[in-house]
Amino acid sequence: MFENMGDYLLAIAAEMPFETDWNSSLNGSWYLSPRRHTVEFLIYNALFFFTVRYFYRRALYPGSPISQLFDAYEAPRSKSKIEIAVLVTLATSLLITVSHKWARGGMIYLLQPCHMSAMMLIAILAGPKTKKWPHILLNIYFHIMWGTMLALLSPDLRDYDQVFEVENFFIEHYLLLLTPFYMIWSNRYVIWPVSMDVALMSFSFFALYHSAILSSMALLRGQNLNYLLMPPPGPLQSFGKWYRPVMYMFCVLLTMSRYFFVEVLIQLIPRRKVGLNAGIANAVKAAAQKKLVNGANKKKAL
Numbered sequence: 312m313f314e315n316m317g318d319y320l321l322a323i324a325a326e327m328p329f330e331t332d333w334n335s336s337l338n339g340s341w342y343l344s345p346r347r348h349t350v351e352f353l354i355y356n357a358l359f360f361f362t363v364r365y366f367y368r369r370a371l372y373p374g375s376p377i378s379q380l381f382d383a384y385e386a387p388r389s390k391s392k393i394e395i396a397v398l399v400t401l402a403t404s405l406l407i408t409v410s411h412k413w414a415r416g417g418m419i420y421l422l423q424p425c426h427m428s429a430m431m432l433i434a435i436l437a438g439p440k441t442k443k444w445p446h447i448l449l450n451i452y453f454h455i456m457w458g459t460m461l462a463l464l465s466p467d468l469r470d471y472d473q474v475f476e477v478e479n480f481f482i483e484h485y486l487l488l489l490t491p492f493y494m495i496w497s498n499r500y501v502i503w504p505v506s507m508d509v510a511l512m513s514f515s516f517f518a519l520y521h522s523a524i525l526s527s528m529a530l531l532r533g534q535n536l537n538y539l540l541m542p543p544p545g546p547l548q549s550f551g552k553w554y555r556p557v558m559y560m561f562c563v564l565l566t567m568s569r570y571f572f573v574e575v576l577i578q579l580i581p582r583r584k585v586g587l588n589a590g591i592a593n594a595v596k597a598a599a600q601k602k603l604v605n606g607a608n609k610k611k612a613l
Contacts, residue, residue, distance in 0.1 A: 363516055386441040
């Protein structure tokens with residue numbers, strides 16, 4: 312059965328060589344066989360779709376600590392000038408990236424996680440704080456920021472040859488790294504406490520985007536989107552045909568950086584002083600009061 316499905320994939324996918332060109336980070340190849348792509352596609356998508364739903368329900372069930380924070384939250388009235396400036400700067404960098412991709416004929420590479428992260432942060436900054444989705448996306452982003460850190464630690468600039476392209480790469484990625492910490496300081500967002508359910512939900516969301524969308528587009532267009540067709544030069548090559556399972560397992564470990572690097576900064580970053588109607592202070596205060604009341608009731612019961 313899988314052989315037939317592999318043949319069907321080979322027929323509908325972009326024409327790619329079976330020999331891998333390690334000098335390019337863009338062009339894909341059949342480093343993994345069509346049959347293996349088919350098997351992994353079915354397994355990964357079924358698994359990650361299930362885990363996204365499962366851990367989302369565990370993290371945000373009615374009455375959960377996160378739900379209580381939302382219940383106590385009062386949305387701020389308007390954006391500050393600083394937030395507008397951050398939004399405009401991030402959008403400008405993204406537009407420069409779009410122009411570079413357009414000039415190269417590689418608009419599909421806007422699907423890369425870092426560019427999608429820029430779009431996510433722009434949506435969070437521009438979105439209404441009365442809705443839950445900007446807060447949910449921000450807290451998911453806290454768990455997948457390691458992608459930006461890795462891109463800055465080992466940038467792959469093999470195909471960056473346009474004017475201001477390398478410079479904008481670093482500008483975009485430093486914005487992706489620093490903007491969330493501005494959001495913490497602004498005191499306009501619900502920052503969730505550390506939770507294994509949220510961590511695994513965030514990883515599953517990230518992994519499902521790769522296995523469902525990026526993998527499909529990489530095969531249909533023959534482009535090595537985020538190394539889903541062949542590994543980058545380096546340690547992953549040593550795992551051969553098993554590099555993708557290893558890559559996903561490594562990503563699980565990196566997602567836990569939310570407990571260390573990101574959590575330390577969340578605790579250390581001071582909060583902007585806001586009025587009583589700005590929201591976060593009230594949410595934290597209400598949660599603390601509720602905890603005290605619950606503790607008092609338990610003592611009375613004893």
